[in-house]
Amino acid sequence: MMIEKELVNRPMGTNQLTLVQAITDGLRTMLKEDDSVLILGEDVGKNGGVFRATEGLQEQFGENRVMDTPLSEAGIVGTSIGMAVNGFKPVVEIQFLGFIYPAFEQIMTHVSRIRMRTMGSYTVPMVIRAPYGAGIRAPEVHSDSVEALFTHMPGIKVVCPSSAYDAKGLLIAAIEDPDPVLFLESMRSYRANREEVPEGKYMVEIGKGKKLQDGDDVTLITWGAMVPVALKAAEQARIQGMACDVIDLRTLYPIDKDIIAESVQKTGRAVIIHEAQQTGGLGNDIISIINDTSFLFLKSPIERVTGFDVPVPFFALEDKYLPTPQRVMKAIEKVMHF
């Protein structure tokens, strides 16, 4: 896997970290670097978060920097708005993306609008972190993948790393961003593997996708937990003689239009993979981008391999719901043999 080095400071060394450890490392880096950074959420203190993403941070930085809050998502986001407009940079943890809904009003009517509403007099430099996605046999609602609710929300950026390196670099970029960022963390990827992660501060630019693999026949476009699925399918396709461009979007709003257009103009074929429901899913936005930028290049209709138009099921059926390399493979065949 190719790794860009978009470093702002040359780091001292690197560590082998899982994605969730890279998150912790990113949080620690920013807590150290900037006194105005605060962490808030349910169980983020002593417990270090239910996924251990904030492990050790309260011990190191104290209860004034890393705050356990009441069980109250609207309260967490709402009070963080107050802190954000008053000089702090809250990094809020929503325990699971499926529990962000009580905060929906605060995000929709305030987090994303306060800059516009006040012509920049007040701003909300807030990061909302949320683990998302199916595949870890969690109880219902825990597994939702609702990025599209937020990419449609004007005034907030949405980021979703698939690797440890990107996770830390994007998280730091999100904290440094003067505007609100929803930061989605794939639970399935939290401990899936380790990667070299530089110590200290570096950033990965928000809004830029990453080409993971080069191929001339089909473009696979995906992000987060579906990246390994796409890569496996690409490998199967390679064996069958079909070469895939694999794009990890990394940022879901604003989407990196250029990386998509460039690739599809080369391959003429695209398969989009995401785990959210198909109708209203982000796949449609990507199809529109291709329609807008690459109409004349298309050799076959774009295929989507996604979750179905049903609530993410109870976990006994979640493997049926989630896209698999086989389903992606079938879509690749379909766009190849149109």
Added chain:
Amino acid sequence: MMIEKELVNRPMGTNQLTLVQAITDGLRTMLKEDDSVLILGEDVGKNGGVFRATEGLQEQFGENRVMDTPLSEAGIVGTSIGMAVNGFKPVVEIQFLGFIYPAFEQIMTHVSRIRMRTMGSYTVPMVIRAPYGAGIRAPEVHSDSVEALFTHMPGIKVVCPSSAYDAKGLLIAAIEDPDPVLFLESMRSYRANREEVPEGKYMVEIGKGKKLQDGDDVTLITWGAMVPVALKAAEQARIQGMACDVIDLRTLYPIDKDIIAESVQKTGRAVIIHEAQQTGGLGNDIISIINDTSFLFLKSPIERVTGFDVPVPFFALEDKYLPTPQRVMKAIEKVMHF
């Protein structure tokens, strides 16, 4: 304008009604017909709703059928769920769609999921009515058009009539539907004109669009408040010698795929008009439907004329935000001269 007659009972006569009057008529019809139908919401009682949609209903049916509630959207929807699983058919009014967000969790995790969660043991035959859209110089947030948040939500249907006849027929169909329906009412259309509306009970089928006008050159696809905008543009186009198919989707989930495919396969060109923000908007779903069904028929990239990727602005600028016949006309020219 062509009107289908999808009547279940031959009505006795007709009245000239505005869209909002047709809503009232539909509510009254169902309150009479079915004792389990209840109306709940803020100011729906004595006040008859801030738009007078429930005018006179409390007087006629009493406080037990038409209930003023506390100012509490999660409470309204949440308690209505309890009533719905316990034998009633609540028709809930959310005062403005922009104030539905506090109820988002209840809709997302319960209204839409209880049937699946219990394999049909419990169901939620609820209608949520909400006025939506810009153009009436309302204060901010009142003007949101966030249908796409709900079309992406598996387990709920979304309906949006543009005429008085459809409004009554679809509302009755929504109340009769065994599953939850979000019923969007364009505030701009509430009193825009009058139409013959049959007395008594009739239904317009959920899931079916309507062809408002025939033409071979371009397909215009829209709904709700944008219908008159599309029709005006079609008229301008006609003058310039371009004939438009104009489709009013009427139902936003599930979208009438066939009516779109049939038209686009004839014209080879499509312009989608909606007032919501472009990114994540329903326009993308329609592009995907065309991609899936009509790829080989397309003569030019599909155009979208939509709101911009910004919060619906304060009303001094709302006319700039909203699609206009001129902007639609420009898109028609673009698809014609690709």
Added chain:
Amino acid sequence: MTVEFPILQIVDENGQLVNEQYRDQMTKELVKEFYYNILRIRTFDRKAVSLQRQGRLGTYAPFEGQEASQAGSAMALDKDDWIFPTYRDHGATLTFGAGMTRTLLYWNGRVEGNVPEEGKRIFPPAVPIATQIPHAAGAAMAEKRKGTNNAVIAYFGDGATSEGDFHEGLNFASVFQAPVVFFNQNNRFAISVPIEKQMNSGTIAQKALAYDMPGVRIDGNDIFAVYFQVLEALNRARNGLGPTLIEAVTWRYGAHTTSDDPAKYRDQSESETIRKTQDPLLRIERYMKSNNLWDKEWIKKITEEITTEVEQAVRGMEQFPKPNVNDLFDNVFEKPTWTIAEQKEQYLQFTRREA
């Protein structure tokens, strides 16, 4: 407001009667039923934890320590009442009549686990915290409107009181004087967050004052207190006197769920102390012993009965038909929309081809 809302007890830690009010109703049969139900759900709970450890069950939320609250409150219900539980209230639903096999299925990620027994008005456990509270209020409003004599009970934890839905649900219930009992199990932790960080108020019961609603604080490990207070609240509800908020002060001995490690955030020796002094089963045992109700033979018999029942339920779960992929698609709407129908068709074709 710990003074205004003292913790009511009927039987104290030593099994001694400290409140005579209900003496007449404390029949031998009732006491034995208390014991039976606590033992039954404890046996179930331990089995579930052990199944999870063996990888035979998904993540599970144990309730050991809270059995008096759950069994006592559920026993106070009438058969046509409604129950709105959380993920930790299987002790209550089992006592009320939920299927044990289905309860295990639920924790194995099987949607079938949410299908209530015929005629039983058991709502699926609320996973999003506090969201069931307005549902319960609404179901109660519906019963009131129908003019029945039925009531509703909603379960929720101390953490749940911080959510807006708690407030909105209680407000609706009080405005519409709905026949509902809001039964809070204050186990003093929301995952790792202790109640002192959850709220600044000394009690949960006092939150009833915001709604001019009766608020009652009880010893949640005293099944007598639980049963009789819930019964009174249900009676008030049935008699048109509206809702009640009950705070049952209790403790979970174990982890929040089997994915949680309580040692990270609290000294688990406290759990052991509470187990020795406050345990709900021990307490009723002491009461029975002081009142000549302790019958070793009977204990042995019900222990065996319960063990068999639980083992049968486990077998039932393990022999249950495999998940049916149709259930992924078929229950979203009464009639599937075309997108779902099309996706199902394509998926089934695909799996047929792959097979």
Added chain:
Amino acid sequence: MTVEFPILQIVDENGQLVNEQYRDQMTKELVKEFYYNILRIRTFDRKAVSLQRQGRLGTYAPFEGQEASQAGSAMALDKDDWIFPTYRDHGATLTFGAGMTRTLLYWNGRVEGNVPEEGKRIFPPAVPIATQIPHAAGAAMAEKRKGTNNAVIAYFGDGATSEGDFHEGLNFASVFQAPVVFFNQNNRFAISVPIEKQMNSGTIAQKALAYDMPGVRIDGNDIFAVYFQVLEALNRARNGLGPTLIEAVTWRYGAHTTSDDPAKYRDQSESETIRKTQDPLLRIERYMKSNNLWDKEWIKKITEEITTEVEQAVRGMEQFPKPNVNDLFDNVFEKPTWTIAEQKEQYLQFTRREA
């Protein structure tokens, strides 16, 4: 709990001092400032209503009748404090230092109306009900963390207390002992819904008990009561004693907004009765007259001053530069994303072509 939470008054309906506690602080200057501010915001409010009727202003939410609550509370603030108003609290923000022209611009759908005066910590009016309550708690938490002496005030109506955000905001403020005053104007109506349908509780002040927070109920038409109670609450906040909930019982004479017809849901003659007996301006006039503070010359002078000020503000609004279409695009993010940049570019091209 109307007994536990009596309505505190300092000056009664007849302008008589009924509470000696603050007599020393009731200086002539203060009293005149009270009168001035009430008159000023009333003049503004009437002008706004009349502009709306003439089609020179959009829908407007009048506050006439609530001036004592708004002016009194805002006067109690220090200059570095924060204010989180609703759409009906322009009387408060104007008193605190908001620009009058900008306030009018706001009601003309101009986003420029939300830009606070230099150095003034005035948040834009909350349109979604109750959402500002957690913001105020958070801003106060921030002040506490910074170790300043500043406090925060949040305004909201009786209807707002039914929303979850009210509950969550108060809970956070009490848990973190944030220096914030929750200032409720109970005008007894939320649009058409009277308070008896909004809640089952006799007072709003009692809702403070849920959070072990001081709750105070005052006559919101008595500017003395408002000013001194808010001052005390702010002092508690500054001294680390945490938040306070204040219920100011008041009344709006007119419509909810200029789009509303109050006659549909209440007998407007009640408004006339209240105006005659309870009016905040009348009350302070009576007080001034009984205390030899009534100075016709001064009244005339300030009336003229205020009229001029309001007229200038109207001119300011009407002469304000036309809305700039760039503002549609430019303030969503610090740097526009490409979608916004592209849409702006296309739109500007399009309008240039059309022009």
